[in-house]
Amino acid sequence: MDILQKIKDANxxxxxxADFPAWRKWETAKDSEGDVKYxxxxxxxxxxxxxxxxxxxxxxxxxxxxxxxILMDFLETKESYININKNYYEELSxxxxxxxxxxxxxxxxxxxxxxxxxxxxxxxGTILNSIEGKKPQPRSKRVRTAVSGLFxxxxxxxxxxxxxxxxxxxxxxxxxxxxxxxxxxxxxxKKIIYHPINWTLKQVMEEAKMIPDFDFYVHVGxxxxxxxxxxxxxxxxxxxxxxxxxxxxxxxxGTLKFLxxxxxxxxxxxxxxxxxxxxxxxxxxxxxxxxxxxxxxxWDEILRIVEVMERISFCGLGKxxxxxxxxxxxxxxxx
Amino acid sequence: xxxxxxxxxxxxxxxxxKEGDTLLKVALNNGFxxxxxxxxxxxxxxxxxxxxxxxxxxxxxxNWITTxxxxxxxxxxxxxxxxxxxxxxxxxTLEMLFGGHMDxxxxxxxxxxxxxxxxxxxxxxxxKKYDRDQDIHQxxxxxxxxxxxxxxxCINCTRCIRVCDKIGxxxxxxxxxxxxxxxxxxxxxKVDCIYCGQCAANCPTGxxxxxxxxxxxxxxxxxxKKIVLVQTAPSVRVSLGEEFGMEPGSNVEGKMYTVYRKxxxxxxxxxxxxxxxxxxxxxxxxxxxxxxxxxxxxxxPLPMFTSCCPGWVKFVEFYYPELIPxxxxxxxxxxxxxFAYKTWWAxxxxxxxxxxIVVSIMPCTAKKYEANKEKFRxxxxxxxxxxxxxxxxxxxxxxxxxxxxxxxxxxxxDKYGKYGGAGAIYGASGGVMEAALRSGYNxxxxxxxxxxxxxxVRNTAGAFKTADIDIDGTILKVAxxxxxxxxxxxxxxxxxxxxxxxxxxxxxxxxxxxxxxxxPFFPSTKAIVEKRRGAIYDIDEAKTIRFAYKNxxxxxxxxxxxxxxxxxxxxxxxxxYSQKKKFE
Numbered sequence: 001m002d003i004l005q006k007i008k009d010a011n012x013x014x015x016x017x018a019d020f021p022a023w024r025k026w027e028t029a030k031d032s033e034g035d036v037k038y039x040x041x042x043x044x045x046x047x048x049x050x051x052x053x054x055x056x057x058x059x060x061x062x063x064x065x066x067x068x069x070i071l072m073d074f075l076e077t078k079e080s081y082i083n084i085n086k087n088y089y090e091e092l093s094x095x096x097x098x099x100x101x102x103x104x105x106x107x108x109x110x111x112x113x114x115x116x117x118x119x120x121x122x123x124x125g126t127i128l129n130s131i132e133g134k135k136p137q138p139r140s141k142r143v144r145t146a147v148s149g150l151f152x153x154x155x156x157x158x159x160x161x162x163x164x165x166x167x168x169x170x171x172x173x174x175x176x177x178x179x180x181x182x183x184x185x186x187x188x189x190k191k192i193i194y195h196p197i198n199w200t201l202k203q204v205m206e207e208a209k210m211i212p213d214f215d216f217y218v219h220v221g222x223x224x225x226x227x228x229x230x231x232x233x234x235x236x237x238x239x240x241x242x243x244x245x246x247x248x249x250x251x252x253x254g255t256l257k258f259l260x261x262x263x264x265x266x267x268x269x270x271x272x273x274x275x276x277x278x279x280x281x282x283x284x285x286x287x288x289x290x291x292x293x294x295x296x297x298x299w300d301e302i303l304r305i306v307e308v309m310e311r312i313s314f315c316g317l318g319k320x321x322x323x324x325x326x327x328x329x330x331x332x333x334x335x
Numbered sequence: 336x337x338x339x340x341x342x343x344x345x346x347x348x349x350x351x352x353k354e355g356d357t358l359l360k361v362a363l364n365n366g367f368x369x370x371x372x373x374x375x376x377x378x379x380x381x382x383x384x385x386x387x388x389x390x391x392x393x394x395x396x397x398n399w400i401t402t403x404x405x406x407x408x409x410x411x412x413x414x415x416x417x418x419x420x421x422x423x424x425x426x427x428t429l430e431m432l433f434g435g436h437m438d439x440x441x442x443x444x445x446x447x448x449x450x451x452x453x454x455x456x457x458x459x460x461x462x463k464k465y466d467r468d469q470d471i472h473q474x475x476x477x478x479x480x481x482x483x484x485x486x487x488x489c490i491n492c493t494r495c496i497r498v499c500d501k502i503g504x505x506x507x508x509x510x511x512x513x514x515x516x517x518x519x520x521x522x523x524x525k526v527d528c529i530y531c532g533q534c535a536a537n538c539p540t541g542x543x544x545x546x547x548x549x550x551x552x553x554x555x556x557x558x559x560k561k562i563v564l565v566q567t568a569p570s571v572r573v574s575l576g577e578e579f580g581m582e583p584g585s586n587v588e589g590k591m592y593t594v595y596r597k598x599x600x601x602x603x604x605x606x607x608x609x610x611x612x613x614x615x616x617x618x619x620x621x622x623x624x625x626x627x628x629x630x631x632x633x634x635x636p637l638p639m640f641t642s643c644c645p646g647w648v649k650f651v652e653f654y655y656p657e658l659i660p661x662x663x664x665x666x667x668x669x670x671x672x673x674f675a676y677k678t679w680w681a682x683x684x685x686x687x688x689x690x691x692i693v694v695s696i697m698p699c700t701a702k703k704y705e706a707n708k709e710k711f712r713x714x715x716x717x718x719x720x721x722x723x724x725x726x727x728x729x730x731x732x733x734x735x736x737x738x739x740x741x742x743x744x745x746x747x748x749d750k751y752g753k754y755g756g757a758g759a760i761y762g763a764s765g766g767v768m769e770a771a772l773r774s775g776y777n778x779x780x781x782x783x784x785x786x787x788x789x790x791x792v793r794n795t796a797g798a799f800k801t802a803d804i805d806i807d808g809t810i811l812k813v814a815x816x817x818x819x820x821x822x823x824x825x826x827x828x829x830x831x832x833x834x835x836x837x838x839x840x841x842x843x844x845x846x847x848x849x850x851x852x853x854x855p856f857f858p859s860t861k862a863i864v865e866k867r868r869g870a871i872y873d874i875d876e877a878k879t880i881r882f883a884y885k886n887x888x889x890x891x892x893x894x895x896x897x898x899x900x901x902x903x904x905x906x907x908x909x910x911x912y913s914q915k916k917k918f919e
Contacts, residue, residue: 135509140380140382140405142405142406142407267513267514268513269513270512270513270514271512271513271516272491272509272511272512272513272514272515272516273383273491273516274382274383274384274385275383275384275385275386275428275431275432275490275491276385276427276428276431278491278513278514278516279431279432279434279465279467279514280431281513281514282467282468282513282514283431283434283465286466304427305427305431307424307427308424308427308428308431311400311424312385312388312400312402312424312428313385314382314383314385
């Protein structure tokens with residue numbers, strides 16, 4: 001089976017939020033020199049508002065593990081890692097042990113790296129550094145992971161769901177669907193909807209029976225780095241980024257609450273390596289925590305700091321702050 | 336990659352550069368100004384300060400701003416340095432990086448303020464716009480009396496960590512995440528600082544800095560009851576000028592002597608005189624050990640190691656105490672000088688040792704630790720050396736007095752600071768070895784070493800060097816290394832084969848004292864250290880006296896010391912060592 005062609009035809013993209021065509025990583029890693037190659041499953045899921053990987057691990061662990069094995073075979077290697085956040089591992093360690101044990105006979109190695117839960121912990125370079133025993137900080141993107149990754153060897157890091165999709169393609173059961181979590185104000189439950197990739201936000205929320213009857217906005221594709229849309233835009237927008245929709249009641253969580261949570265998250269999660277993110281997130285948080293009235297928000301200063309973070313930060317974490325801030329202003333505040 | 340030359344354009348100027356180089360390196364080498372903090376040409380690139388922003392011209396996809404330190408140059412690349420976008424983003428970045436900084440106003444730290452104020456003015460940075468996170472967990476930390484860590488002004492550039500790792504110690508670490516990330520030290524009981532000061536020599540803000548004593552020196556210089564003597568290490572005179580914009584490798588010895596008088600020192604002596612003393616004593620011991628070893632293992636073992644580097648001594652006493660018997664028992668030069676001036680010279684002048692203050696100017700921070708050692712005191716707790724200033728501290732003091740150093744007239748040293756070429760070369764890696772071998776040759780053969788110089792033992796920063804030296808038929812196997820990393824390699828060799836070498840010189844700092852932790856800033860690159868090295872050997876060549884045993888002042892002191900009662904003689908000339916615990 002030409003699995004590379006199949007995942008190309010099925011247009012499998014990374015489901016960690018970057019939407020990067022998986023076949024390109026596969027091809028590069030295949031063509032790169034290395035006496036050993038690595039497959040890494042990214043089960044960190046440290047972004048605000050995202051929980052679809054936990055669902056997949058709970059319900060389809062075998063497929064994820066099989067997806068890893070399929071990729072290991074393609075790369076002609078037996079070495080893999082599961083980078084999994086501590087909370088998930090505490091719940092699923094015996095299931096993971098069971099799911100991987102069936103491959104032991106064929107000498108596949110599934111090393112487990114238990115990660116102290118963090119947002120940066122899911123960033124590729126940070127995963128590599130952490131497994132190598134170095135500080136959990138990102139690496140320069142100018143060296144491609146597929147060429148020189150873990151211990152300097154060709155490495156592919158894939159999101160949990162990407163591996164699930166790979167397995168579906170291999171099994172011939174891939175339906176062009178994706179998992180999205182839906183939750184938020186006014187709804188007690190958190191739901192996972194498995195839906196066609198080109199569905200609009202409205203279709204997903206309808207399927208979940210979670211269309212609010214109050215004035216709302218949604219944060220889509222991760223509540224730290226994803227886009228914000230007004231309630232009246234959900235019919236025009238397709239689900240993008242990492243699969244999550246968080247619903248905000250405009251009367252319960254307006255601009256101030258939105259920004260306070262966002263900036264507090266960034267300053268907590270910044271790894272501290274580079275000045276724009278480390279100091280910028282700190283300044284934004286210091287500033288916003290003191291504000292009590294929406295009219296007192298200093299947008300000029302916020303936008304100045306956000307611009308430096310999104311353009312000059314060392315890695316995607318700091319750069320990610322731009323999208324939520326700009327889309328909130330454009331779509332909710334109509335500025 | 337490799338050495339293929341390609342063409343690129345910086346500010347529309349055509350530049351030829353090596354294909355594998357990064358843009359910042361190329362720009363700096365071609366005289367362009369790009370601000371940077373975490374970049375260092377001799378350290379792995381970290382890319383964390385984000386100050387080195389430039390604009391890449393891309394007609395197809397639109398120009399983009401990025402850091403230049405890790406940008407690989409490409410054929411035909413077009414770069415712009417001072418566009419409005421670059422200026423805007425750099426201003427914001429630097430304002431956040433330096434928020435809350437630079438309010439330290441003592442004599443020494445105003446030194447850093449001066450450097451930064453210039454940069455802030457140049458790029459329109461307002462460092463008062465933001466405050467930094469004060470709620471940090473890392474504490475102020477002193478490495479004995481040599482260096483200190485001040486996390487409150489650390490900007491996380493990681494140079495100190497990279498350099499401490501590079502030289503092979505790894506004492507420095509970062510702790511904390513986000514805005515709370517700051518420098519601290521390794522709590523592992525098996526890892527300790529050797530006081531070399533490489534961190535201090537590379538820190539852009541003074542978060543890692545020497546424990547300065549400029550306030551005390553200023554008071555002492557004004558005290559009419561004290562006779563304040565100054566002695567200067569070999570390396571300082573070929574480095575000090577850099578602090579005042581002079582070319583690296585300028586020999587500013589004459590101006591240095593003049594500035595001491597202007598600053599109010601009562602006598603201008605020289606450590607170089609004492610380096611001649613150390614050479615004689617050490618060469619005597621080397622020959623003694625060679626003879627003893629010939630008698631099959633009686634007495635002190637070989638290889639003999641030099642001990643004039645206090646960073647190296649600390650390294651042995653903490654990490655390899657089993658090698659203590661191998662260290663030469665000769666006192667280090669500044670100590671030979673201190674004892675000489677406070678006993679022999681004091682007697683000549685009819686001055687009480689208690690009234691003498693000896694100040695050493697060193698390219699080194701570990702010398703502060705050395706001067707403070709109990710074993711280097713005599714009488715009623717009188718120190719051989721009272722204060723040690725680094726090259727940087729001296730520069731700060733000169734600036735504080737508003738003296739225009741480069742325009743000073745050439746001065747001279749006082750009689751008891753006169754020295755020969757052998758003393759002058761101590762500052763370079765291989766210099767102590769060469770000086771001692773010139774003397775050793777004379778002890779073994781009664782003759783002067785033909786040709787005088789021993790190029791074979793001269794080393795640069797980098798890998799250790801070995802040589803076989805022919806002493807009138809006997810082959811002496813020697814090795815020269817700098818940095819603990821290289822020292823460990825030699826120690827491993829000796830463990831496997833104890834007879835591999837007779838004599839080994841080790842310096843803690845890359846290239847020797849000329850690359851020391853107390854040397855001028857910003858930064859002491861390999862290239863600059865090379866220039867200083869050249870100047871040191873030029874001094875040697877220009878001297879009439881090239882052998883330590885021909886320095887009449889050094890010989891006079893030693894003869895006097897050897898006639899003293901045993902305890903006094905031993906204090907003046909020799910020392911002993913002991914295993915050290917962490918922090919000792």
